[in-house]
Amino acid sequence: xxxxxxxxxxxxxxxxxxxxxxxxxxxxxxxxxxxxxxxxxxxxxxxxxxxxxxxxxxxxxxxxxxxxxxxxxxxxxxxxxxxxxxxxxxxxxxxxxxxxxxxxxxxxxxxxxxxxxxxxxxxxxxxxxxxxxxxxxxxxxxxxxxxxxxxxxxxxxxxxxxxxxxxxxxxxxxxxxxxxxx
Numbered sequence: 001x002x003x004x005x006x007x008x009x010x011x012x013x014x015x016x017x018x019x020x021x022x023x024x025x026x027x028x029x030x031x032x033x034x035x036x037x038x039x040x041x042x043x044x045x046x047x048x049x050x051x052x053x054x055x056x057x058x059x060x061x062x063x064x065x066x067x068x069x070x071x072x073x074x075x076x077x078x079x080x081x082x083x084x085x086x087x088x089x090x091x092x093x094x095x096x097x098x099x100x101x102x103x104x105x106x107x108x109x110x111x112x113x114x115x116x117x118x119x120x121x122x123x124x125x126x127x128x129x130x131x132x133x134x135x136x137x138x139x140x141x142x143x144x145x146x147x148x149x150x151x152x153x154x155x156x157x158x159x160x161x162x163x164x165x166x167x168x169x170x171x172x173x174x175x176x177x178x179x180x181x182x
Contacts, residue, residue: 016072024064031060038100046105055099062092071130075137093126
C-alpha cells in the first residue's frame with residue numbers, strides 16, 4: 001500500500017471503528033431495556049431477570065462485535081467471512097429468548113404470544129437495518145473508490161503538466177518553477 005492509499009484508508013478505518021463502537025453501545029442499551037421488560041412482565045413466572053441479564057449481556061457483546069464484522073465483510077465482498085460472523089450474530093440474537101421460553105414456569109400463552117411477536121418484530125428490524133447498513137456502506141465505499149480514482153487522475157495530470165510546460169516553453173509566474181507541480 002502506498003503512502004497515499006494509507007492516508008486515504010486512515011479516515012475510513014476511524015469511521016468504521018467509530019460506527020462499530022456506536023453499534024456496540026446501542027446493543028448494550030437495548031439489552032438493558034429488554035432486561036427491564038423481562039423483569040416487569042415475566043419475573044413472576046420464574047424467569048430470573050439476573051440470569052437473563054447475564055445471558056443477554058454476553059449475547060449483546062457477541063452481537064455488538066459480530067454485526068459490524070459481518071457488515072464490513074459483506075461490504076468488502078468477503079462472503080464466507082460474513083457468513084461466519086452472521087452465524088455468531090444469529091446465535092447471540094436468539095439465546096436470550098430461548099432462555100425466556102425455557103425458564104418460564106406456567107407462563108400464560110398470551111405472554112408467549114407477546115414474546116413471539118416481539119421477537120418477530122425485532123428480528124425483522126434487525127434484518128432490515130443490517131441490509132440497509134450493508135447497502136449504505138457499499139455506496140460509501142464506491143464513492144470513496146470513485147473519489148480516490150479522481151484524485152489519483154488529478155495528481156497524475158498535475159505531475160505531467162511540468163514536463164509539458166517545459167517542452168512547450170511555457171513561462172511560469174515569477175517565483176513559481178515548472179518543477180513545483182511534479
